[in-house]
Amino acid sequence: MxxxxxxxxxxxxxxxxxxxxxxxxxxxxxxxxxxxLPSPTEPNPHLEKLKMQAKAYRSYFLRQLKKPALAYEQGENGLANGLTSILLLGILVTLSLFAALRPSLANGFLSFFGGAFIFTLFAITIALIALFATTSSLGPQQSIKTILSLYGAYLPPLLIGATVSFLLMVIKSYTYGHLLLSLVFLFAILLVPLYLLSALILKNPTTIDPFYIFIVYLITYSILFSLFIILIADSAIGEYFSELLYWFV
Known part of the structure; x- marks a missing residue:
């Protein structure tokens, strides 16, 4: 005008x-x-913060993928990135499960996703609770924040494995997809916590023999995980994981 x-x-x-x-x-x-003349628009602070966090996590992911032991130098400072890795693993495992079970599912995506995601996080939480309880009672004592940070630092390879598993499920290569997802899940809930326990004992020796610390951890974990499986045994997710666990028996 x-x-x-x-x-x-x-x-x-x-x-x-x-x-x-x-x-x-x-x-x-x-x-x-x-x-x-259009007035210059100011950048969205939330979007800019999200971009910065994504860039920081990308650097963290590549660094930990190359050398996971660097997490011991950060301690609790790596908590945010560790939690991000845990959440991403839960999302990727859930997406793989959905892709595998989609032909037989009666419920929609959101209903299944919520249940499977919570299930995955609970399975990981049980392992971390067992690890925290063992180290708190028998040593070496570590804060829950440190354990979460260290655990998340060892997840980048599993995130890659879960992504590949999801892609295999999408292209209907179910045999390899199931196998890879089973390995990712096994490492996430059992082998990574066991490795962390070993590394913590080596870095902070205690008066109690490490063999007995391992026994206490395995007993604690077995009890908690058995109770967890009993609670979800009647669900579709429980049946699926019963089938996966059968492969390792």
Whole structure:
């Protein structure tokens, strides 16, 4: 729109003002050009923060993939990235399960996703509770934040494995997809916590023989996991994981 600087009348086009007849000159052009220039938009602070966090996690992921033991130098400082890895693993495992069970599912995606995601996180939480209880009672004592940070630091290879498993399920290569998902799950809930326990004992020796610390951990974990399986045995997820665990018996 053109605006007359003499009377303020606005019109879409023309060389003269339709109200007072003033000629639109250079002053008007400058005035209207300034009016039509879009004001610079400020960046969304939440989006910028999300981008920074994603960039920081990418660096963390590559660093831990290359050398997971660096997590011991960070301690609790790696908690945020460790939790992100745990959540990502839960999401990827859940997506793989959905892709595998989709032909036989009666419920929708959101209903299944919520249940399977909570199941995966609970299975991981049981392993971490057993690890925390063992180290707290028999040593070496570690805070729950440190355990979460260390556990998450060893997950990048499992995240890659879970991603590949999901892709295999999507292309209906179920045999290899099931096998890879089983290995990822086994490492996540059993072997990684066992390795962490070994590493913590080596770095912080205790007066109790490590053999007995391992026994206490395995007993604690077995009891908690057995109770967990009993609780979800009648669900579709429980039946699926019973089938997966059968492969290792």
């Amino acid at each position: 053109l605006k007359c600087i003499a009377c303020g009348f606005e019109q879409p086009t023309g060389k003269f003002c339709g109200d007072c007849g003033t000629k639109f000159g250079e002053t008007n052009a400058i005035h209207n050009t300034r009016r039509t």
